[in-house]
Amino acid sequence: MELNITNLTKEFSGMQAVNHLNITMGSGVYGLLGVNGAGKTTLMRMLCTLLRPTSGEITCDGKEIFAMDGEYRKLLGYLPQDFGFYPEFTVEDYLHYIATIKGLRPIVAQKRVKEMIGAVGLKKAAHKKMKKLSGGMKRRAGIAQAMLNDPKILILDEPTAGLDPNERIRFRNLISELAEERLVLLSTHIVSDVEYIANEILLMRDGELVHRGTAEELISSMQQQVWKCYINKNEVGHLLKKYKISNMKSDAQGVEVRIISEEKPIPNAIFEEANLEDVFLYYFGEKAGEENDMV
């Protein structure tokens, strides 16, 4: 299974949401990282045939996906960012309905619905109405519907958004379990989500692919180094203006800061190993500060 994206562009009223993108993906887990508005969701919607590209093409094993129509969507499992459902349906009804429109045979659908309800831990809630589920349970129902047809291509758009830390960890583990022998594309701006489970990370900014590689490759691609230092509170403003700061921790005496810089920012700064959050800040620095929920 290979997805090939060639010169893919999507314009919305003159604004390029995705700009001449070229990516090839095979089996494995791909983490799509970028700030809000980077074009992640637009790219995923095109991959799910929900949006037609302005130019360029997406092929699946050499065949254009829009021409493949239902044959392509048969391979697809999708969990959108805004996961919508039918509030009056029970979990079981909802999954049966999705199984039907996914084209599963009734006997297979019966079996898969049962399996997926068990796999995502919704056995006790199977007869509950969707509208009565908690946020985490809804997300689990979402992943269950995406997996019903045992998809070869699984696309998850911000799957952990809005989940509490426990739910997020459970969800990450679930995705890791499901990721075998398929292409999983996971979009997020929560760095830790992809750090643990993605084989390869794609960094997107302004509709373009900025960088791709494993977490280690991305870390080593940084042209700057990471420094930790302890400073007075009145020095923070000055440092914020001069450097990209990936973390700050205050106590009564002062502030411990984590700085990304080519050179030692202050004499008592200590060299630190970089992590993926530092990479995120390095590449998306200006905008990263606007993101409240960046982990």
Next chain:
Amino acid sequence: MYFYIILEKRRVKKMIWFEMKKIFLKRVNQVVLLVLLAIVLVGSFLTIRDVKCYREDGTMISGLSAARQLRKEKNKWQGRLTEEVIQQAVAENQAVNASAESEELMLAGRQNLEDIRELVNMGFSKIGEYDYYVCDQIAVDQAESLYEKRLSNLKEEIIGTGQQEKVAFSKKEKDFLIQQYENLKTPLYYEYMEGWKALLDSQYLPTLMIITIVIIGFLISGIFSDEFQLKADSIFFSTKLGRNRAVGAKIKAGFLAITAVYWSVMLLFSVIVLGVLGFGGAGCMIQTGGNWYSMYNITYFQDWLLSMCGGYVANLFILMLAMLISAKTRSTVVAITIPFALSCAPMFLGRVSMLTELMNLFPDMLLRISKFLDVFLVCEIGGKVFGLYFVLIPVYLLLSLMLTPVLYYGYRKSEVK
């Protein structure tokens, strides 16, 4: 191959089942359905209550007991209304008038021949100049010319008198109308028909049809737009059948909901009214009741069929259009306004004289067939003249069918932005 077809059919049936569940599990839809049921029951009660008659002592009764008494009394005249029978009725009417001690006793005494009395009144009044007392005043001998009088009145209305020829109709339309009037087989057959008259000649049926279409509008307006409003569109359109069979299942579910609710309401209303007031009179020509000058030579049962089928076609067209608007605008609210606008607005706009003829072509006319059967509404197509309803019904049925592929292809191409 055979196995595949069976499997596909089962799959589509299941999709339709789920679409129906989406419609009928919505709380707001359950509430409007209950409201509709209440309206049918209240409407039936009011329709039945409108049948009134006098007891021998002059007191008035209504509803089931009135229907029972009227059936017994009116069936005294059951049979062909020949010249002799009409003369006999006129004579009896005048005898009752002369002998009754009070107005109530007079009305009670002649209520058995009230329908025939009404025919004579209409027959011997000029069109548009109805006189309630004609039957009380004409000579009994004169009454034998009732059917000729009908024809001469109509000819005068349509063609005009020698000096003043009417220009409202073309030559072909005049010929058509006269032909229709001459085709009415006389003498008319008569029997008790209060049930059919109450059902078809009152305002309740058209009102109920308008309410039904508005309420079905609530049910079906969300079939397409709810996918977007619930944000379920992304998953729906990314599934294998989400851009083909699942869209077809939505259209079929809409069609089924329209059909099931419309016919349930109409049959329930008809069965309650006729069940209480009686099915008798189904074979009487509508001219025998209140439609003396109708160009449609049909029985009350055929009138019922025509009204019901016309109403159904109007429902289909207006509600298919509402579904199309729902799919295009992605707004349930906008879609809900369509049935309301198309079933009510033309009624008011039709009062503007320059719009009257145009408004006669709107689908709401099909919701009021039984009220317009005695209006000279004709249509000339390709040199041939038809009664308006025999044109509107097939045209709107065809338009409804034509909306289906527009809806299907429009919705399946939807993008999720």
